[in-house]
Amino acid sequence: MKITAARVIVCCPGRNFVTLKIETDQGLTGLGDATLNGRELAVASYLNDHVIPCLIGRDAHQIEDIWQYLYKGAYWRRGPVTMSAIAAVDTALWDLKAKAAGLPLYQLLGGRSRSRVLVYGHANGRDIEHTVDEVLRHREMGFLAIRAQSGVPGLDKVYGVGHGGFYEPADGSLPSEHDWSSEKYLRHTPALFAAVREAVGPEVHLLHDAHHRLTPIEAARLGKALEPFHLFWLEDATPAENPQAFALIRQHTTTPLAVGEVFNSLWDCKALIEQQWIDYIRTTVVHAGGISHLRRIADLAALYQVRTGCHGATDLSPVCMGAALHFDTWVPNFGIQEYMPHTEATLEVFPHDYRFEQGFMHCGETPGHGVDIDEALAARYPYQRAYLPVNRLQHDGTLWSW
Ligand SMILES: O=C(O)C(=O)C[C@H](O)[C@H](O)CO
């Protein structure tokens, strides 16, 4: 099955998505997500200008060789742009192989390890009361695991909290500015979880994302303060460029830790997993080299009882979600999958066969990963430049992690 053409489709049905479509001499096509929020066109160029010319004429079945060719062959290894581009090729090739075999993708990975995929939803509120209401609303919708984020008194805009309507953090044609105070956040967050736990009782899994904004010792303090409320996980407690920072957090708290949505290779995860400094690894298909590389990360994690918790925000396209759900259906050390519903416009551009039911997602049974693109419709939503916000410390304007 020879690759005859490949094309990058950039569209903005409510937000930007970059999709790679690979065509073959057998008439089959495969799709891969290449969306890198706020840096979309860099990946589109990487694919168009540097990767696609190397794909034409290759055997689409040689997924591993093509992966190595793009990774080692670039000489310049890793990084989010490179690894998202490789991920798109890899995902499209797995989609093609599964279509050629006439099987849903999870069957090629080794078959079903579970009947359905536990997902967590997002409850965001402007204050504690509003967040509690949102958590209860998500429980009514059937979610068994819910991430809770709330506005912080004295801070104007905070990560994870929408300003009415559909939550989309990439909100400006230049980066918008948020203000930050770790002191205010650390005073507020334990009270938030005390109220949420009191309202939902012991059964619902609760999650929280500190979104890289704390220092290691502040993160340790938060983890300790949240212990009575038994979180499923505390995510991105501190930036993870220096994995050793998690050793410090670990010494102080039994709150489970999740990290890795910004990672793009096994090498980012290695020390955190091997030292058992984390409990969940958040890498997903689009930003970590596709199904082939994600499988390697999960296999390493399994040796240390670290489980998967794939990133699944709305800036990952339905193509990524479809592929991730096949991965989740197979991966033995599955933990949980993040799930934020896409807008109606996005779902129309990307017809898909996965579905949400009573707190779980189900991947479909159609051959491949089960997600397509309506190119004519996509063409009606041209790219719009959009950036993620930046954070500045409230008291003096120092640039901080967002
Ligand atoms: O979903 C999450 O946990 C996130 O932290 C979402 C990220 O902010 C988002 O994907 C950035 O593009």
Ligand SMILES: [Mg+2]
């Ligand atoms: Mg996160």
